[in-house]
Amino acid sequence: MFKLLLKLINRITAYVAHVNLLCCLLSLGNAANLDEMSRKTGKSTTQIINEVIHRQYAKEARTMDLAHHGTVITFATIKGGTAKTTSVTAFADVLARQGKHILVIDAVPRGRLAILLGLTSEGSYKNTLKALINDRLTANSEHLDIRTFLHPATQTSSRIDIIPSDSRLNDAFTRINETVFARAALFRNIIEEIRALDKYDYIIFDTSSELHREVAPVLIATDHVIIPIEPSVDAISGAKMTMKFMEKFLPLNANLQLLGIFMTKTNKRYKSFRQTFPQSQKTFDKHMFHTLLPIRQDAVNAANRHVPVTKKCPRNKLSQKYEELVAEAISRIEGQDTSC
Numbered sequence: 660m661f662k663l664l665l666k667l668i669n670r671i672t673a674y675v676a677h678v679n680l681l682c683c684l685l686s687l688g689n690a691a692n693l694d695e696m697s698r699k700t701g702k703s704t705t706q707i708i709n710e711v712i713h714r715q716y717a718k719e720a721r722t723m724d725l726a727h728h729g730t731v732i733t734f735a736t737i738k739g740g741t742a743k744t745t746s747v748t749a750f751a752d753v754l755a756r757q758g759k760h761i762l763v764i765d766a767v768p769r770g771r772l773a774i775l776l777g778l779t780s781e782g783s784y785k786n787t788l789k790a791l792i793n794d795r796l797t798a799n800s801e802h803l804d805i806r807t808f809l810h811p812a813t814q815t816s817s818r819i820d821i822i823p824s825d826s827r828l829n830d831a832f833t834r835i836n837e838t839v840f841a842r843a844a845l846f847r848n849i850i851e852e853i854r855a856l857d858k859y860d861y862i863i864f865d866t867s868s869e870l871h872r873e874v875a876p877v878l879i880a881t882d883h884v885i886i887p888i889e890p891s892v893d894a895i896s897g898a899k900m901t902m903k904f905m906e907k908f909l910p911l912n913a914n915l916q917l918l919g920i921f922m923t924k925t926n927k928r929y930k931s932f933r934q935t936f937p938q939s940q941k942t943f944d945k946h947m948f949h950t951l952l953p954i955r956q957d958a959v960n961a962a963n964r965h966v967p968v969t970k971k972c973p974r975n976k977l978s979q980k981y982e983e984l985v986a987e988a989i990s991r992i993e994g995q996d997t998s999c
């Protein structure tokens with residue numbers, strides 16, 4: 660239903676744009692006017708028309724730029740410990756420092772994303788993702804405003820908000836999975852509500868390794884999936900399983916795509932890296948991001964201090980590589996790099 664509505668809005672926007680363009684051309688007046696402008700400026704009439712078209716499209720592009728799109732990026736893989744959560748905090752921090760507005764959603768039962776972004780410990784906020792899911796699943800009631808679930812992560816950035824997890828989020832996932840409709844539409848509806856706020860450039864999900872139970876409902880509302888791997892055979896087969904799992908959702912979500920796979924915790928001197936890196940390149944080919952993230956103790960230290968590593972040690976190698984990875988990911992989203 661939402662999809663149809665979105666399609667309709669897109670159609671109308673495109674139609675309005677073309678009508679605008681036509682008006683613009685007509686406002687140039689009749690052929691005589693055009694000839695006169697051509698004489699005055701020394702430009703050909705075709706050149707003048709081209710310039711008007713160009714100006715009009717540039718204006719529309721600027722307007723589109725100003726709008727917050729709320730692109731949904733989900734970090735997912737069945738293999739645990741491959742730096743999904745670490746990467747969510749790093750992506751949010753790097754993008755926020757570039758002036759983007761970010762909402763991170765912790766879809767990991769007992770997830771610690773809020774704590775890692777500097778929010779005080781669990782319990783000090785009650786409007787968690789579980790509460791949001793339960794609220795939206797309760798029929799015939801006045802639903803709470805979506806804004807009550809958005810917690811500013813001001814310790815990290817004034818541009819990052821979070822919907823935190825809590826210890827009972829798994830119960831909410833059970834409820835979602837009990838109803839086909841909820842599984843298919845709940846997160847999509849939530850994302851549409853968030854997009855309607857026109858506040859966020861990116862919405863980033865952290866997920867658990869429970870693909871069927873806890874990742875599936877999120878994939879239905881996702882635009883881009885990023886799969887992190889580490890130099891291990893398990894991580895590579897985990898990524899393959901995750902890709903296969905994703906395929907099932909294509910008929911349900913036409914926007915869903917794999918943005919790419921990156922390898923982290925790397926050290927070129929380690930045998931594990933030398934053995935698994937060529938294998939991952941061969942297996943995932945164009946899906947692999949070029950950026951390789953090094954293994955660094957700072958990642959663990961930053962997590963212990965509840966700060967994204969990119970904020971705690973912005974100059975270290977890992978943070979710099981995260982910046983490169985974010986740039987690579989965004990250029991893929993914006994279609995500047997068509998290799999994926």
Ligand SMILES: Nc1ncnc2c1ncn2[C@@H]1O[C@H](COP(=O)(O)OP(=O)(O)O)[C@@H](O)[C@H]1O
Binds near residue numbers: 741923954955
């Ligand atoms: N580049 C890195 N170098 C060293 N340790 C890392 C790196 N990235 C993440 N870690 C550590 O690996 C562990 C697992 O990372 P985490 O982000 O929690 O993985 P996941 O969310 O996929 O389970 C954490 O202790 C984290 O601090």
Ligand SMILES: [Mg+2]
Binds near residue numbers: 743744865
């Ligand atoms: Mg995690």
